[in-house]
Amino acid sequence: MPTETPTVPVSSxxxxxxxxxxxxxxxxxxxxxxxxxxxPVLWDIDVxxxxxxxxxxxxxxGAGKSTLIKAILGLVRLASGSVSFFGQxxxxxxxxxxxxxxxxxxxxxxxxxxxxxxxxxxxxxxxWFRRPKAADREWAMECLRQVGLADMHTRQIGQLSGGQxxxxxLARALAQRASLYFMDEPMAGVDAAxxxxxxxxxxxLRQQNKTVIVVHHDLRTVPHYFEEVILLNMRxxxxxxxxxxxxxxxxxxxxxxxxxxxxxxxxxxxxxxIRP
Amino acid sequence: MITYNTLIxxxxxxxxxxxxxxxxxxxxxxxxxxxxxxxAHATLPGLCLAFLLxxxxxxxxxxxxxxxxxxxxxxxxxxxxHWTRIKEDACLGIVLSVFFGWGIVLIKLIQNxxxxxxxxxxxxxxxxxxxxxxxxxxxxxxxxxxFCLLVVMLxxxxxxxxxxxxxxxxxxxxxxxxxxxxxxxxxALTVVIGLPAVGxxxxxxxxxxxxxxxRFWTERLESMLLVSAFVGFVVGLVGTSISARxxxxxxxxxxxxxxxxxxxxxxxxxxxxxLVARLVADRxxxxxxxxxxxxxxxxxxxxxxxxERQPIALADVLDHRGWSSRDLGRLVxxxxxxxxxxxxxxxxxxxxxxxxxxxxxxxxxxxxxxTFLDEHPDQIAAYANLSSTDPAELLPADLMESVRGKxxxxxxxxxxxxLETSEELSR
Numbered sequence: 257m258p259t260e261t262p263t264v265p266v267s268s269x270x271x272x273x274x275x276x277x278x279x280x281x282x283x284x285x286x287x288x289x290x291x292x293x294x295x296p297v298l299w300d301i302d303v304x305x306x307x308x309x310x311x312x313x314x315x316x317x318g319a320g321k322s323t324l325i326k327a328i329l330g331l332v333r334l335a336s337g338s339v340s341f342f343g344q345x346x347x348x349x350x351x352x353x354x355x356x357x358x359x360x361x362x363x364x365x366x367x368x369x370x371x372x373x374x375x376x377x378x379x380x381x382x383x384w385f386r387r388p389k390a391a392d393r394e395w396a397m398e399c400l401r402q403v404g405l406a407d408m409h410t411r412q413i414g415q416l417s418g419g420q421x422x423x424x425x426l427a428r429a430l431a432q433r434a435s436l437y438f439m440d441e442p443m444a445g446v447d448a449a450x451x452x453x454x455x456x457x458x459x460x461l462r463q464q465n466k467t468v469i470v471v472h473h474d475l476r477t478v479p480h481y482f483e484e485v486i487l488l489n490m491r492x493x494x495x496x497x498x499x500x501x502x503x504x505x506x507x508x509x510x511x512x513x514x515x516x517x518x519x520x521x522x523x524x525x526x527x528x529x530i531r532p
Numbered sequence: 533m534i535t536y537n538t539l540i541x542x543x544x545x546x547x548x549x550x551x552x553x554x555x556x557x558x559x560x561x562x563x564x565x566x567x568x569x570x571x572a573h574a575t576l577p578g579l580c581l582a583f584l585l586x587x588x589x590x591x592x593x594x595x596x597x598x599x600x601x602x603x604x605x606x607x608x609x610x611x612x613x614h615w616t617r618i619k620e621d622a623c624l625g626i627v628l629s630v631f632f633g634w635g636i637v638l639i640k641l642i643q644n645x646x647x648x649x650x651x652x653x654x655x656x657x658x659x660x661x662x663x664x665x666x667x668x669x670x671x672x673x674x675x676x677x678x679f680c681l682l683v684v685m686l687x688x689x690x691x692x693x694x695x696x697x698x699x700x701x702x703x704x705x706x707x708x709x710x711x712x713x714x715x716x717x718x719x720a721l722t723v724v725i726g727l728p729a730v731g732x733x734x735x736x737x738x739x740x741x742x743x744x745x746x747r748f749w750t751e752r753l754e755s756m757l758l759v760s761a762f763v764g765f766v767v768g769l770v771g772t773s774i775s776a777r778x779x780x781x782x783x784x785x786x787x788x789x790x791x792x793x794x795x796x797x798x799x800x801x802x803x804x805x806x807l808v809a810r811l812v813a814d815r816x817x818x819x820x821x822x823x824x825x826x827x828x829x830x831x832x833x834x835x836x837x838x839x840e841r842q843p844i845a846l847a848d849v850l851d852h853r854g855w856s857s858r859d860l861g862r863l864v865x866x867x868x869x870x871x872x873x874x875x876x877x878x879x880x881x882x883x884x885x886x887x888x889x890x891x892x893x894x895x896x897x898x899x900x901x902x903t904f905l906d907e908h909p910d911q912i913a914a915y916a917n918l919s920s921t922d923p924a925e926l927l928p929a930d931l932m933e934s935v936r937g938k939x940x941x942x943x944x945x946x947x948x949x950x951l952e953t954s955e956e957l958s959r
Contacts, residue, residue: 293617329703347705355703362697366561367753376693380704385686412751432704448910 280343281306282436282467283328288337290320290327297323299491301337305484308435308465310458312472312482312498316511319489321471322358325438329355341436351381354434356425356442364414364421371409373424374399377431399430402460403453419450426454437461437468444473455481478502538776541662544670545768545787548726551677552735553742553764554684555722557757558715560743562695566621567606567716569736570628572723574605576635576732579657580642589653591669591728599724605631606716632732660731660784662772669728676725680718684757691715692753731784741791742767748802767791819866824894826863827872829853830883831891831946838947841888843880892946897922899946903939904931 283305290298298320305311313321326332328339330346341349354377374396375388382388388396400406403423408416413424422442429437443451458481461468469486472478478485478498485502487493487510494501494509534542559568575598582597583589605627612623639654656664684691693701694711702708719739726735746760771787778786800807829852833844850860864881867873872887883891900923905912908931915926924932939945 326699331699331702350703350705353703355700357697357699357703361699366696367747367751367756368692368696369752372692372753373696376697376700379689379693379701379706382689384690387689428700447912447915449915 281340282308282342283469284340284343285324285328286338286340288324288327288339289335290323290332291335296335297490298327301488301492303486303492303495305467305469308462308467309484310462310482311467311469311484311486312478313469313486313488314472314475314478314510315488315493319510321488322440324486324488325440325469325471329353329438349436352435354429354432354437356429356437356439358440358444359418359422359425364416366413368413369409370400370405370411370413370416370424371396373413374409374427374431377428380432396427396431399427400424402430402457403427404449417447419446422446423450423453426457430457435466437466439468439470441471441473443477475507540667540670541665541776542769542772544665544673545662545729545772545783546765547670547673547677547768548729549738549742549764549766549768549771549787550761551673551680551722551764552726552738553746553760553762554757555680555715555718556739556741556764557743557746557760558684558691558695559719560740560747561753562712562715564712564716564719565736565740566624567609568719568723568739570609570624570631571602571606571716571720572727572732572735573628573635574631575599575602575724575727576632576657577601577638578604579727580635580638580654583642583654584638592672595672595724595727598727599720601631602720602723606720635732656731656782657727658731658733659782660727660729660734660787662729662775662783665729673725676721680722683714683718687711687714729783730787731782734784734788737788737791738764738767741788741795745791745795745798748798748805763791763794767794822859822863823866823870825853826867827883827887827891828894828898830873830881831888831895834883834888834891835895835946841882841885843876843882845880847879849881895946899939899944900924900935903942904935907935907938 281304283303285301285303288298288301289296301324313324315321323332327334330339339346341353346353371393375392377399378388378392378395382392397406397409400409403426405416405420405423405427408420413421416424426439426442429439442454446454458468458470470482472481479502482498484496485498486495487501487506489510494506556565556568559565578597578599578601579594580597581601582594585597586593608627609620609623612618612626613620618626642654690701690706690711693704693706694708694715698708701711722739723735726738730738742760742763743756745763746756749759750756767787767790771790772783774790775781775783775786798806801809803809826849829849830844832852833848834842846857846860846864849855850857855863864873864875867887868875870887871884872890873881873883875881904915904923904927911931915923915931923935927935
């Protein structure tokens with residue numbers, strides 16, 4: 257965090273500098289194992305993302321999807337393995353990484369306004385003791401505009417609907433001006449309008465050559481939203497281009513024999529012209 | 533008249549209260565309120581040990597001792613939580629009672645061994661005593677409060693971030709553990725300087741109540757800290773004045789009673805977040821909703837015969853909604869007072885021109901909502917809201933257009949000559 261990089265006022269995310277292709281890999285997850293009380297929750301995960309992409313992480317409940325993101329971000333301890341970002345350890349790459357936690361992880365009755373929360377996105381670049389300035393506020397407002405909440409910026413966050421709260425988190429991540437984003441179930445339990453906004457923003461970020469890694473729960477929309485997919489169930493079942501990896505066979509390996517889901521997915525892939 | 537001594541005491545306790553309010557707010561928001569209580573109880577053995585080691589009463593030494601065992605107490609909580617699977621509330625309970633028990637045992641030991649001159653002082657740390665406060669004590673309180681204020685001002689952004697979303701803070705690289713420690717350090721300092729005046733048992737209340745009361749009055753952290761510090765200040769001032777007037781009233785309990793009065797006042801009577809305000813708002817919106825439903829039903833029933841205003845049987849109205857006949861009686865009375873309906877006889881009533889116009893407008897918005905729910909089930913969660921009569925306030929323009937079109941096509945648009953505003957007519 258607290259790097260000395262001065263905050264550069266930028267009027268919109270499209271103009272922010274695109275980075276990420278100069279380094280060897282966007283993300284290198286090497287041999288990562290995570291355990292709670294000696295019981296493994298993630299086992300030998302190896303994933304290398306070498307190009308900017310929209311990446312979905314899917315798997316059944318308890319597969320360790322959120323844990324994988326938290327392990328990558330250093331929020332839970334690794335039992336073994338290592339992670340690097342753009343060829344650097346997390347401590348040096350932090351300012352290029354954005355994070356959208358699960359909505360349920362905070363207290364929405366906390367006495368802050370929508371704009372306050374979005375401003376937290378720039379705290380990392382501000383560093384110790386420095387307060388956000390007018391330019392930072394301007395930038396936070398721009399991020400709020402991107403998610404369609406600019407006119408709500410003075411509201412206390414508890415007065416928003418669930419979908420709007422999720423968009424506030426997204427705006428805060430946009431305010432981080434990162435080149436690699438991690439989002440934990442941003443579309444879980446949100447309304448259609450919010451899902452549309454999030455999807456649009458994913459597209460925008462992709463256009464700016466950024467990588468977004470999203471824990472996603474709705475298998476039917478995976479081929480529509482993501483170019484690459486990580487299939488996870490404690491271990492890595494498969495990782496690769498969605499059209500190659502997102503197959504009924506791999507899904508069966510990930511989910512076991514939950515036929516309902518599989519037929520849904522087969523239909524959705526058929527409608528997109530992807531043949532298993 | 534206020535004597536010099538009273539002035540010293542008032543200054544000391546009000547400063548102490550303000551500082552408790554400031555630091556306590558953050559502890560409250562970080563969900564560390566109970567840790568403050570455990571810490572406070574854990575200071576008692578330290579006070580006694582410092583006295584035993586020195587052999588005489590020295591306030592600074594005893595406060596240092598209190599700080600040391602207080603911090604040991606919360607470190608023990610952290611260790612227990614980390615190394616065992618005992619849940620936090622149990623850890624807090626264990627540490628609080630064990631340390632406090634040791635403190636009481638030590639006090640008894642000291643009282644048995646030493647002469648009566650110096651022993652009396654230790655008892656007063658349990659419930660607090662403001663009467664003996666001297667200028668030196670106030671200097672300590674002032675110095676620590678100033679220090680806490682400076683730290684909070686300096687680390688305001690960092691504390692806010694960690695209190696709101698610790699994992700985001702950590703992902704951004706902030707040392708959340710260190711910031712938590714800093715906050716706990718401030719809590720520990722605040723507790724320790726409050727011990728002589730308020731006592732081990734109740735100092736935590738002074739930490740928690742101002743912040744909890746302040747939260748009712750404001751939605752912003754900045755103003756919450758200010759209000760909370762102010763509440764603490766008032767508690768100190770008023771509490772001390774009262775306890776000075778009542779013979780031998782220990783300061784701690786009196787301060788807590790004053791604090792809880794302010795808390796209860798806030799809880800009941802604060803605008804918007806207070807209980808009364810919320811009950812009133814709930815009742816008002818329920819009434820509005822009922823009136824609306826009633827006029828809507830009346831319009832629905834009278835619509836076929838329009839423009840003739842034919843009387844409607846009360847029984848028919850009852851058929852339409854789940855009102856009891858008593859509720860309906862009240863609704864009719866209210867509507868009559870507003871001039872929305874006329875009673876024709878005991879069994880029948882008729883909407884007035886005014887009531888009909890209102891009913892038509894409500895019926896329109898109700899039908900628009902129903903059309904919206906039918907046509908766009910996927911968007912319901914995003915927009916449906918009981919608080920607005922008019923879907924146009926909530927739905928985006930394009931969606932509204934399609935809903936209007938659908939309703940017009942279905943032929944259920946209420947008779948145009950009753951809808952007054954040009955906006956409603958033009959569609």
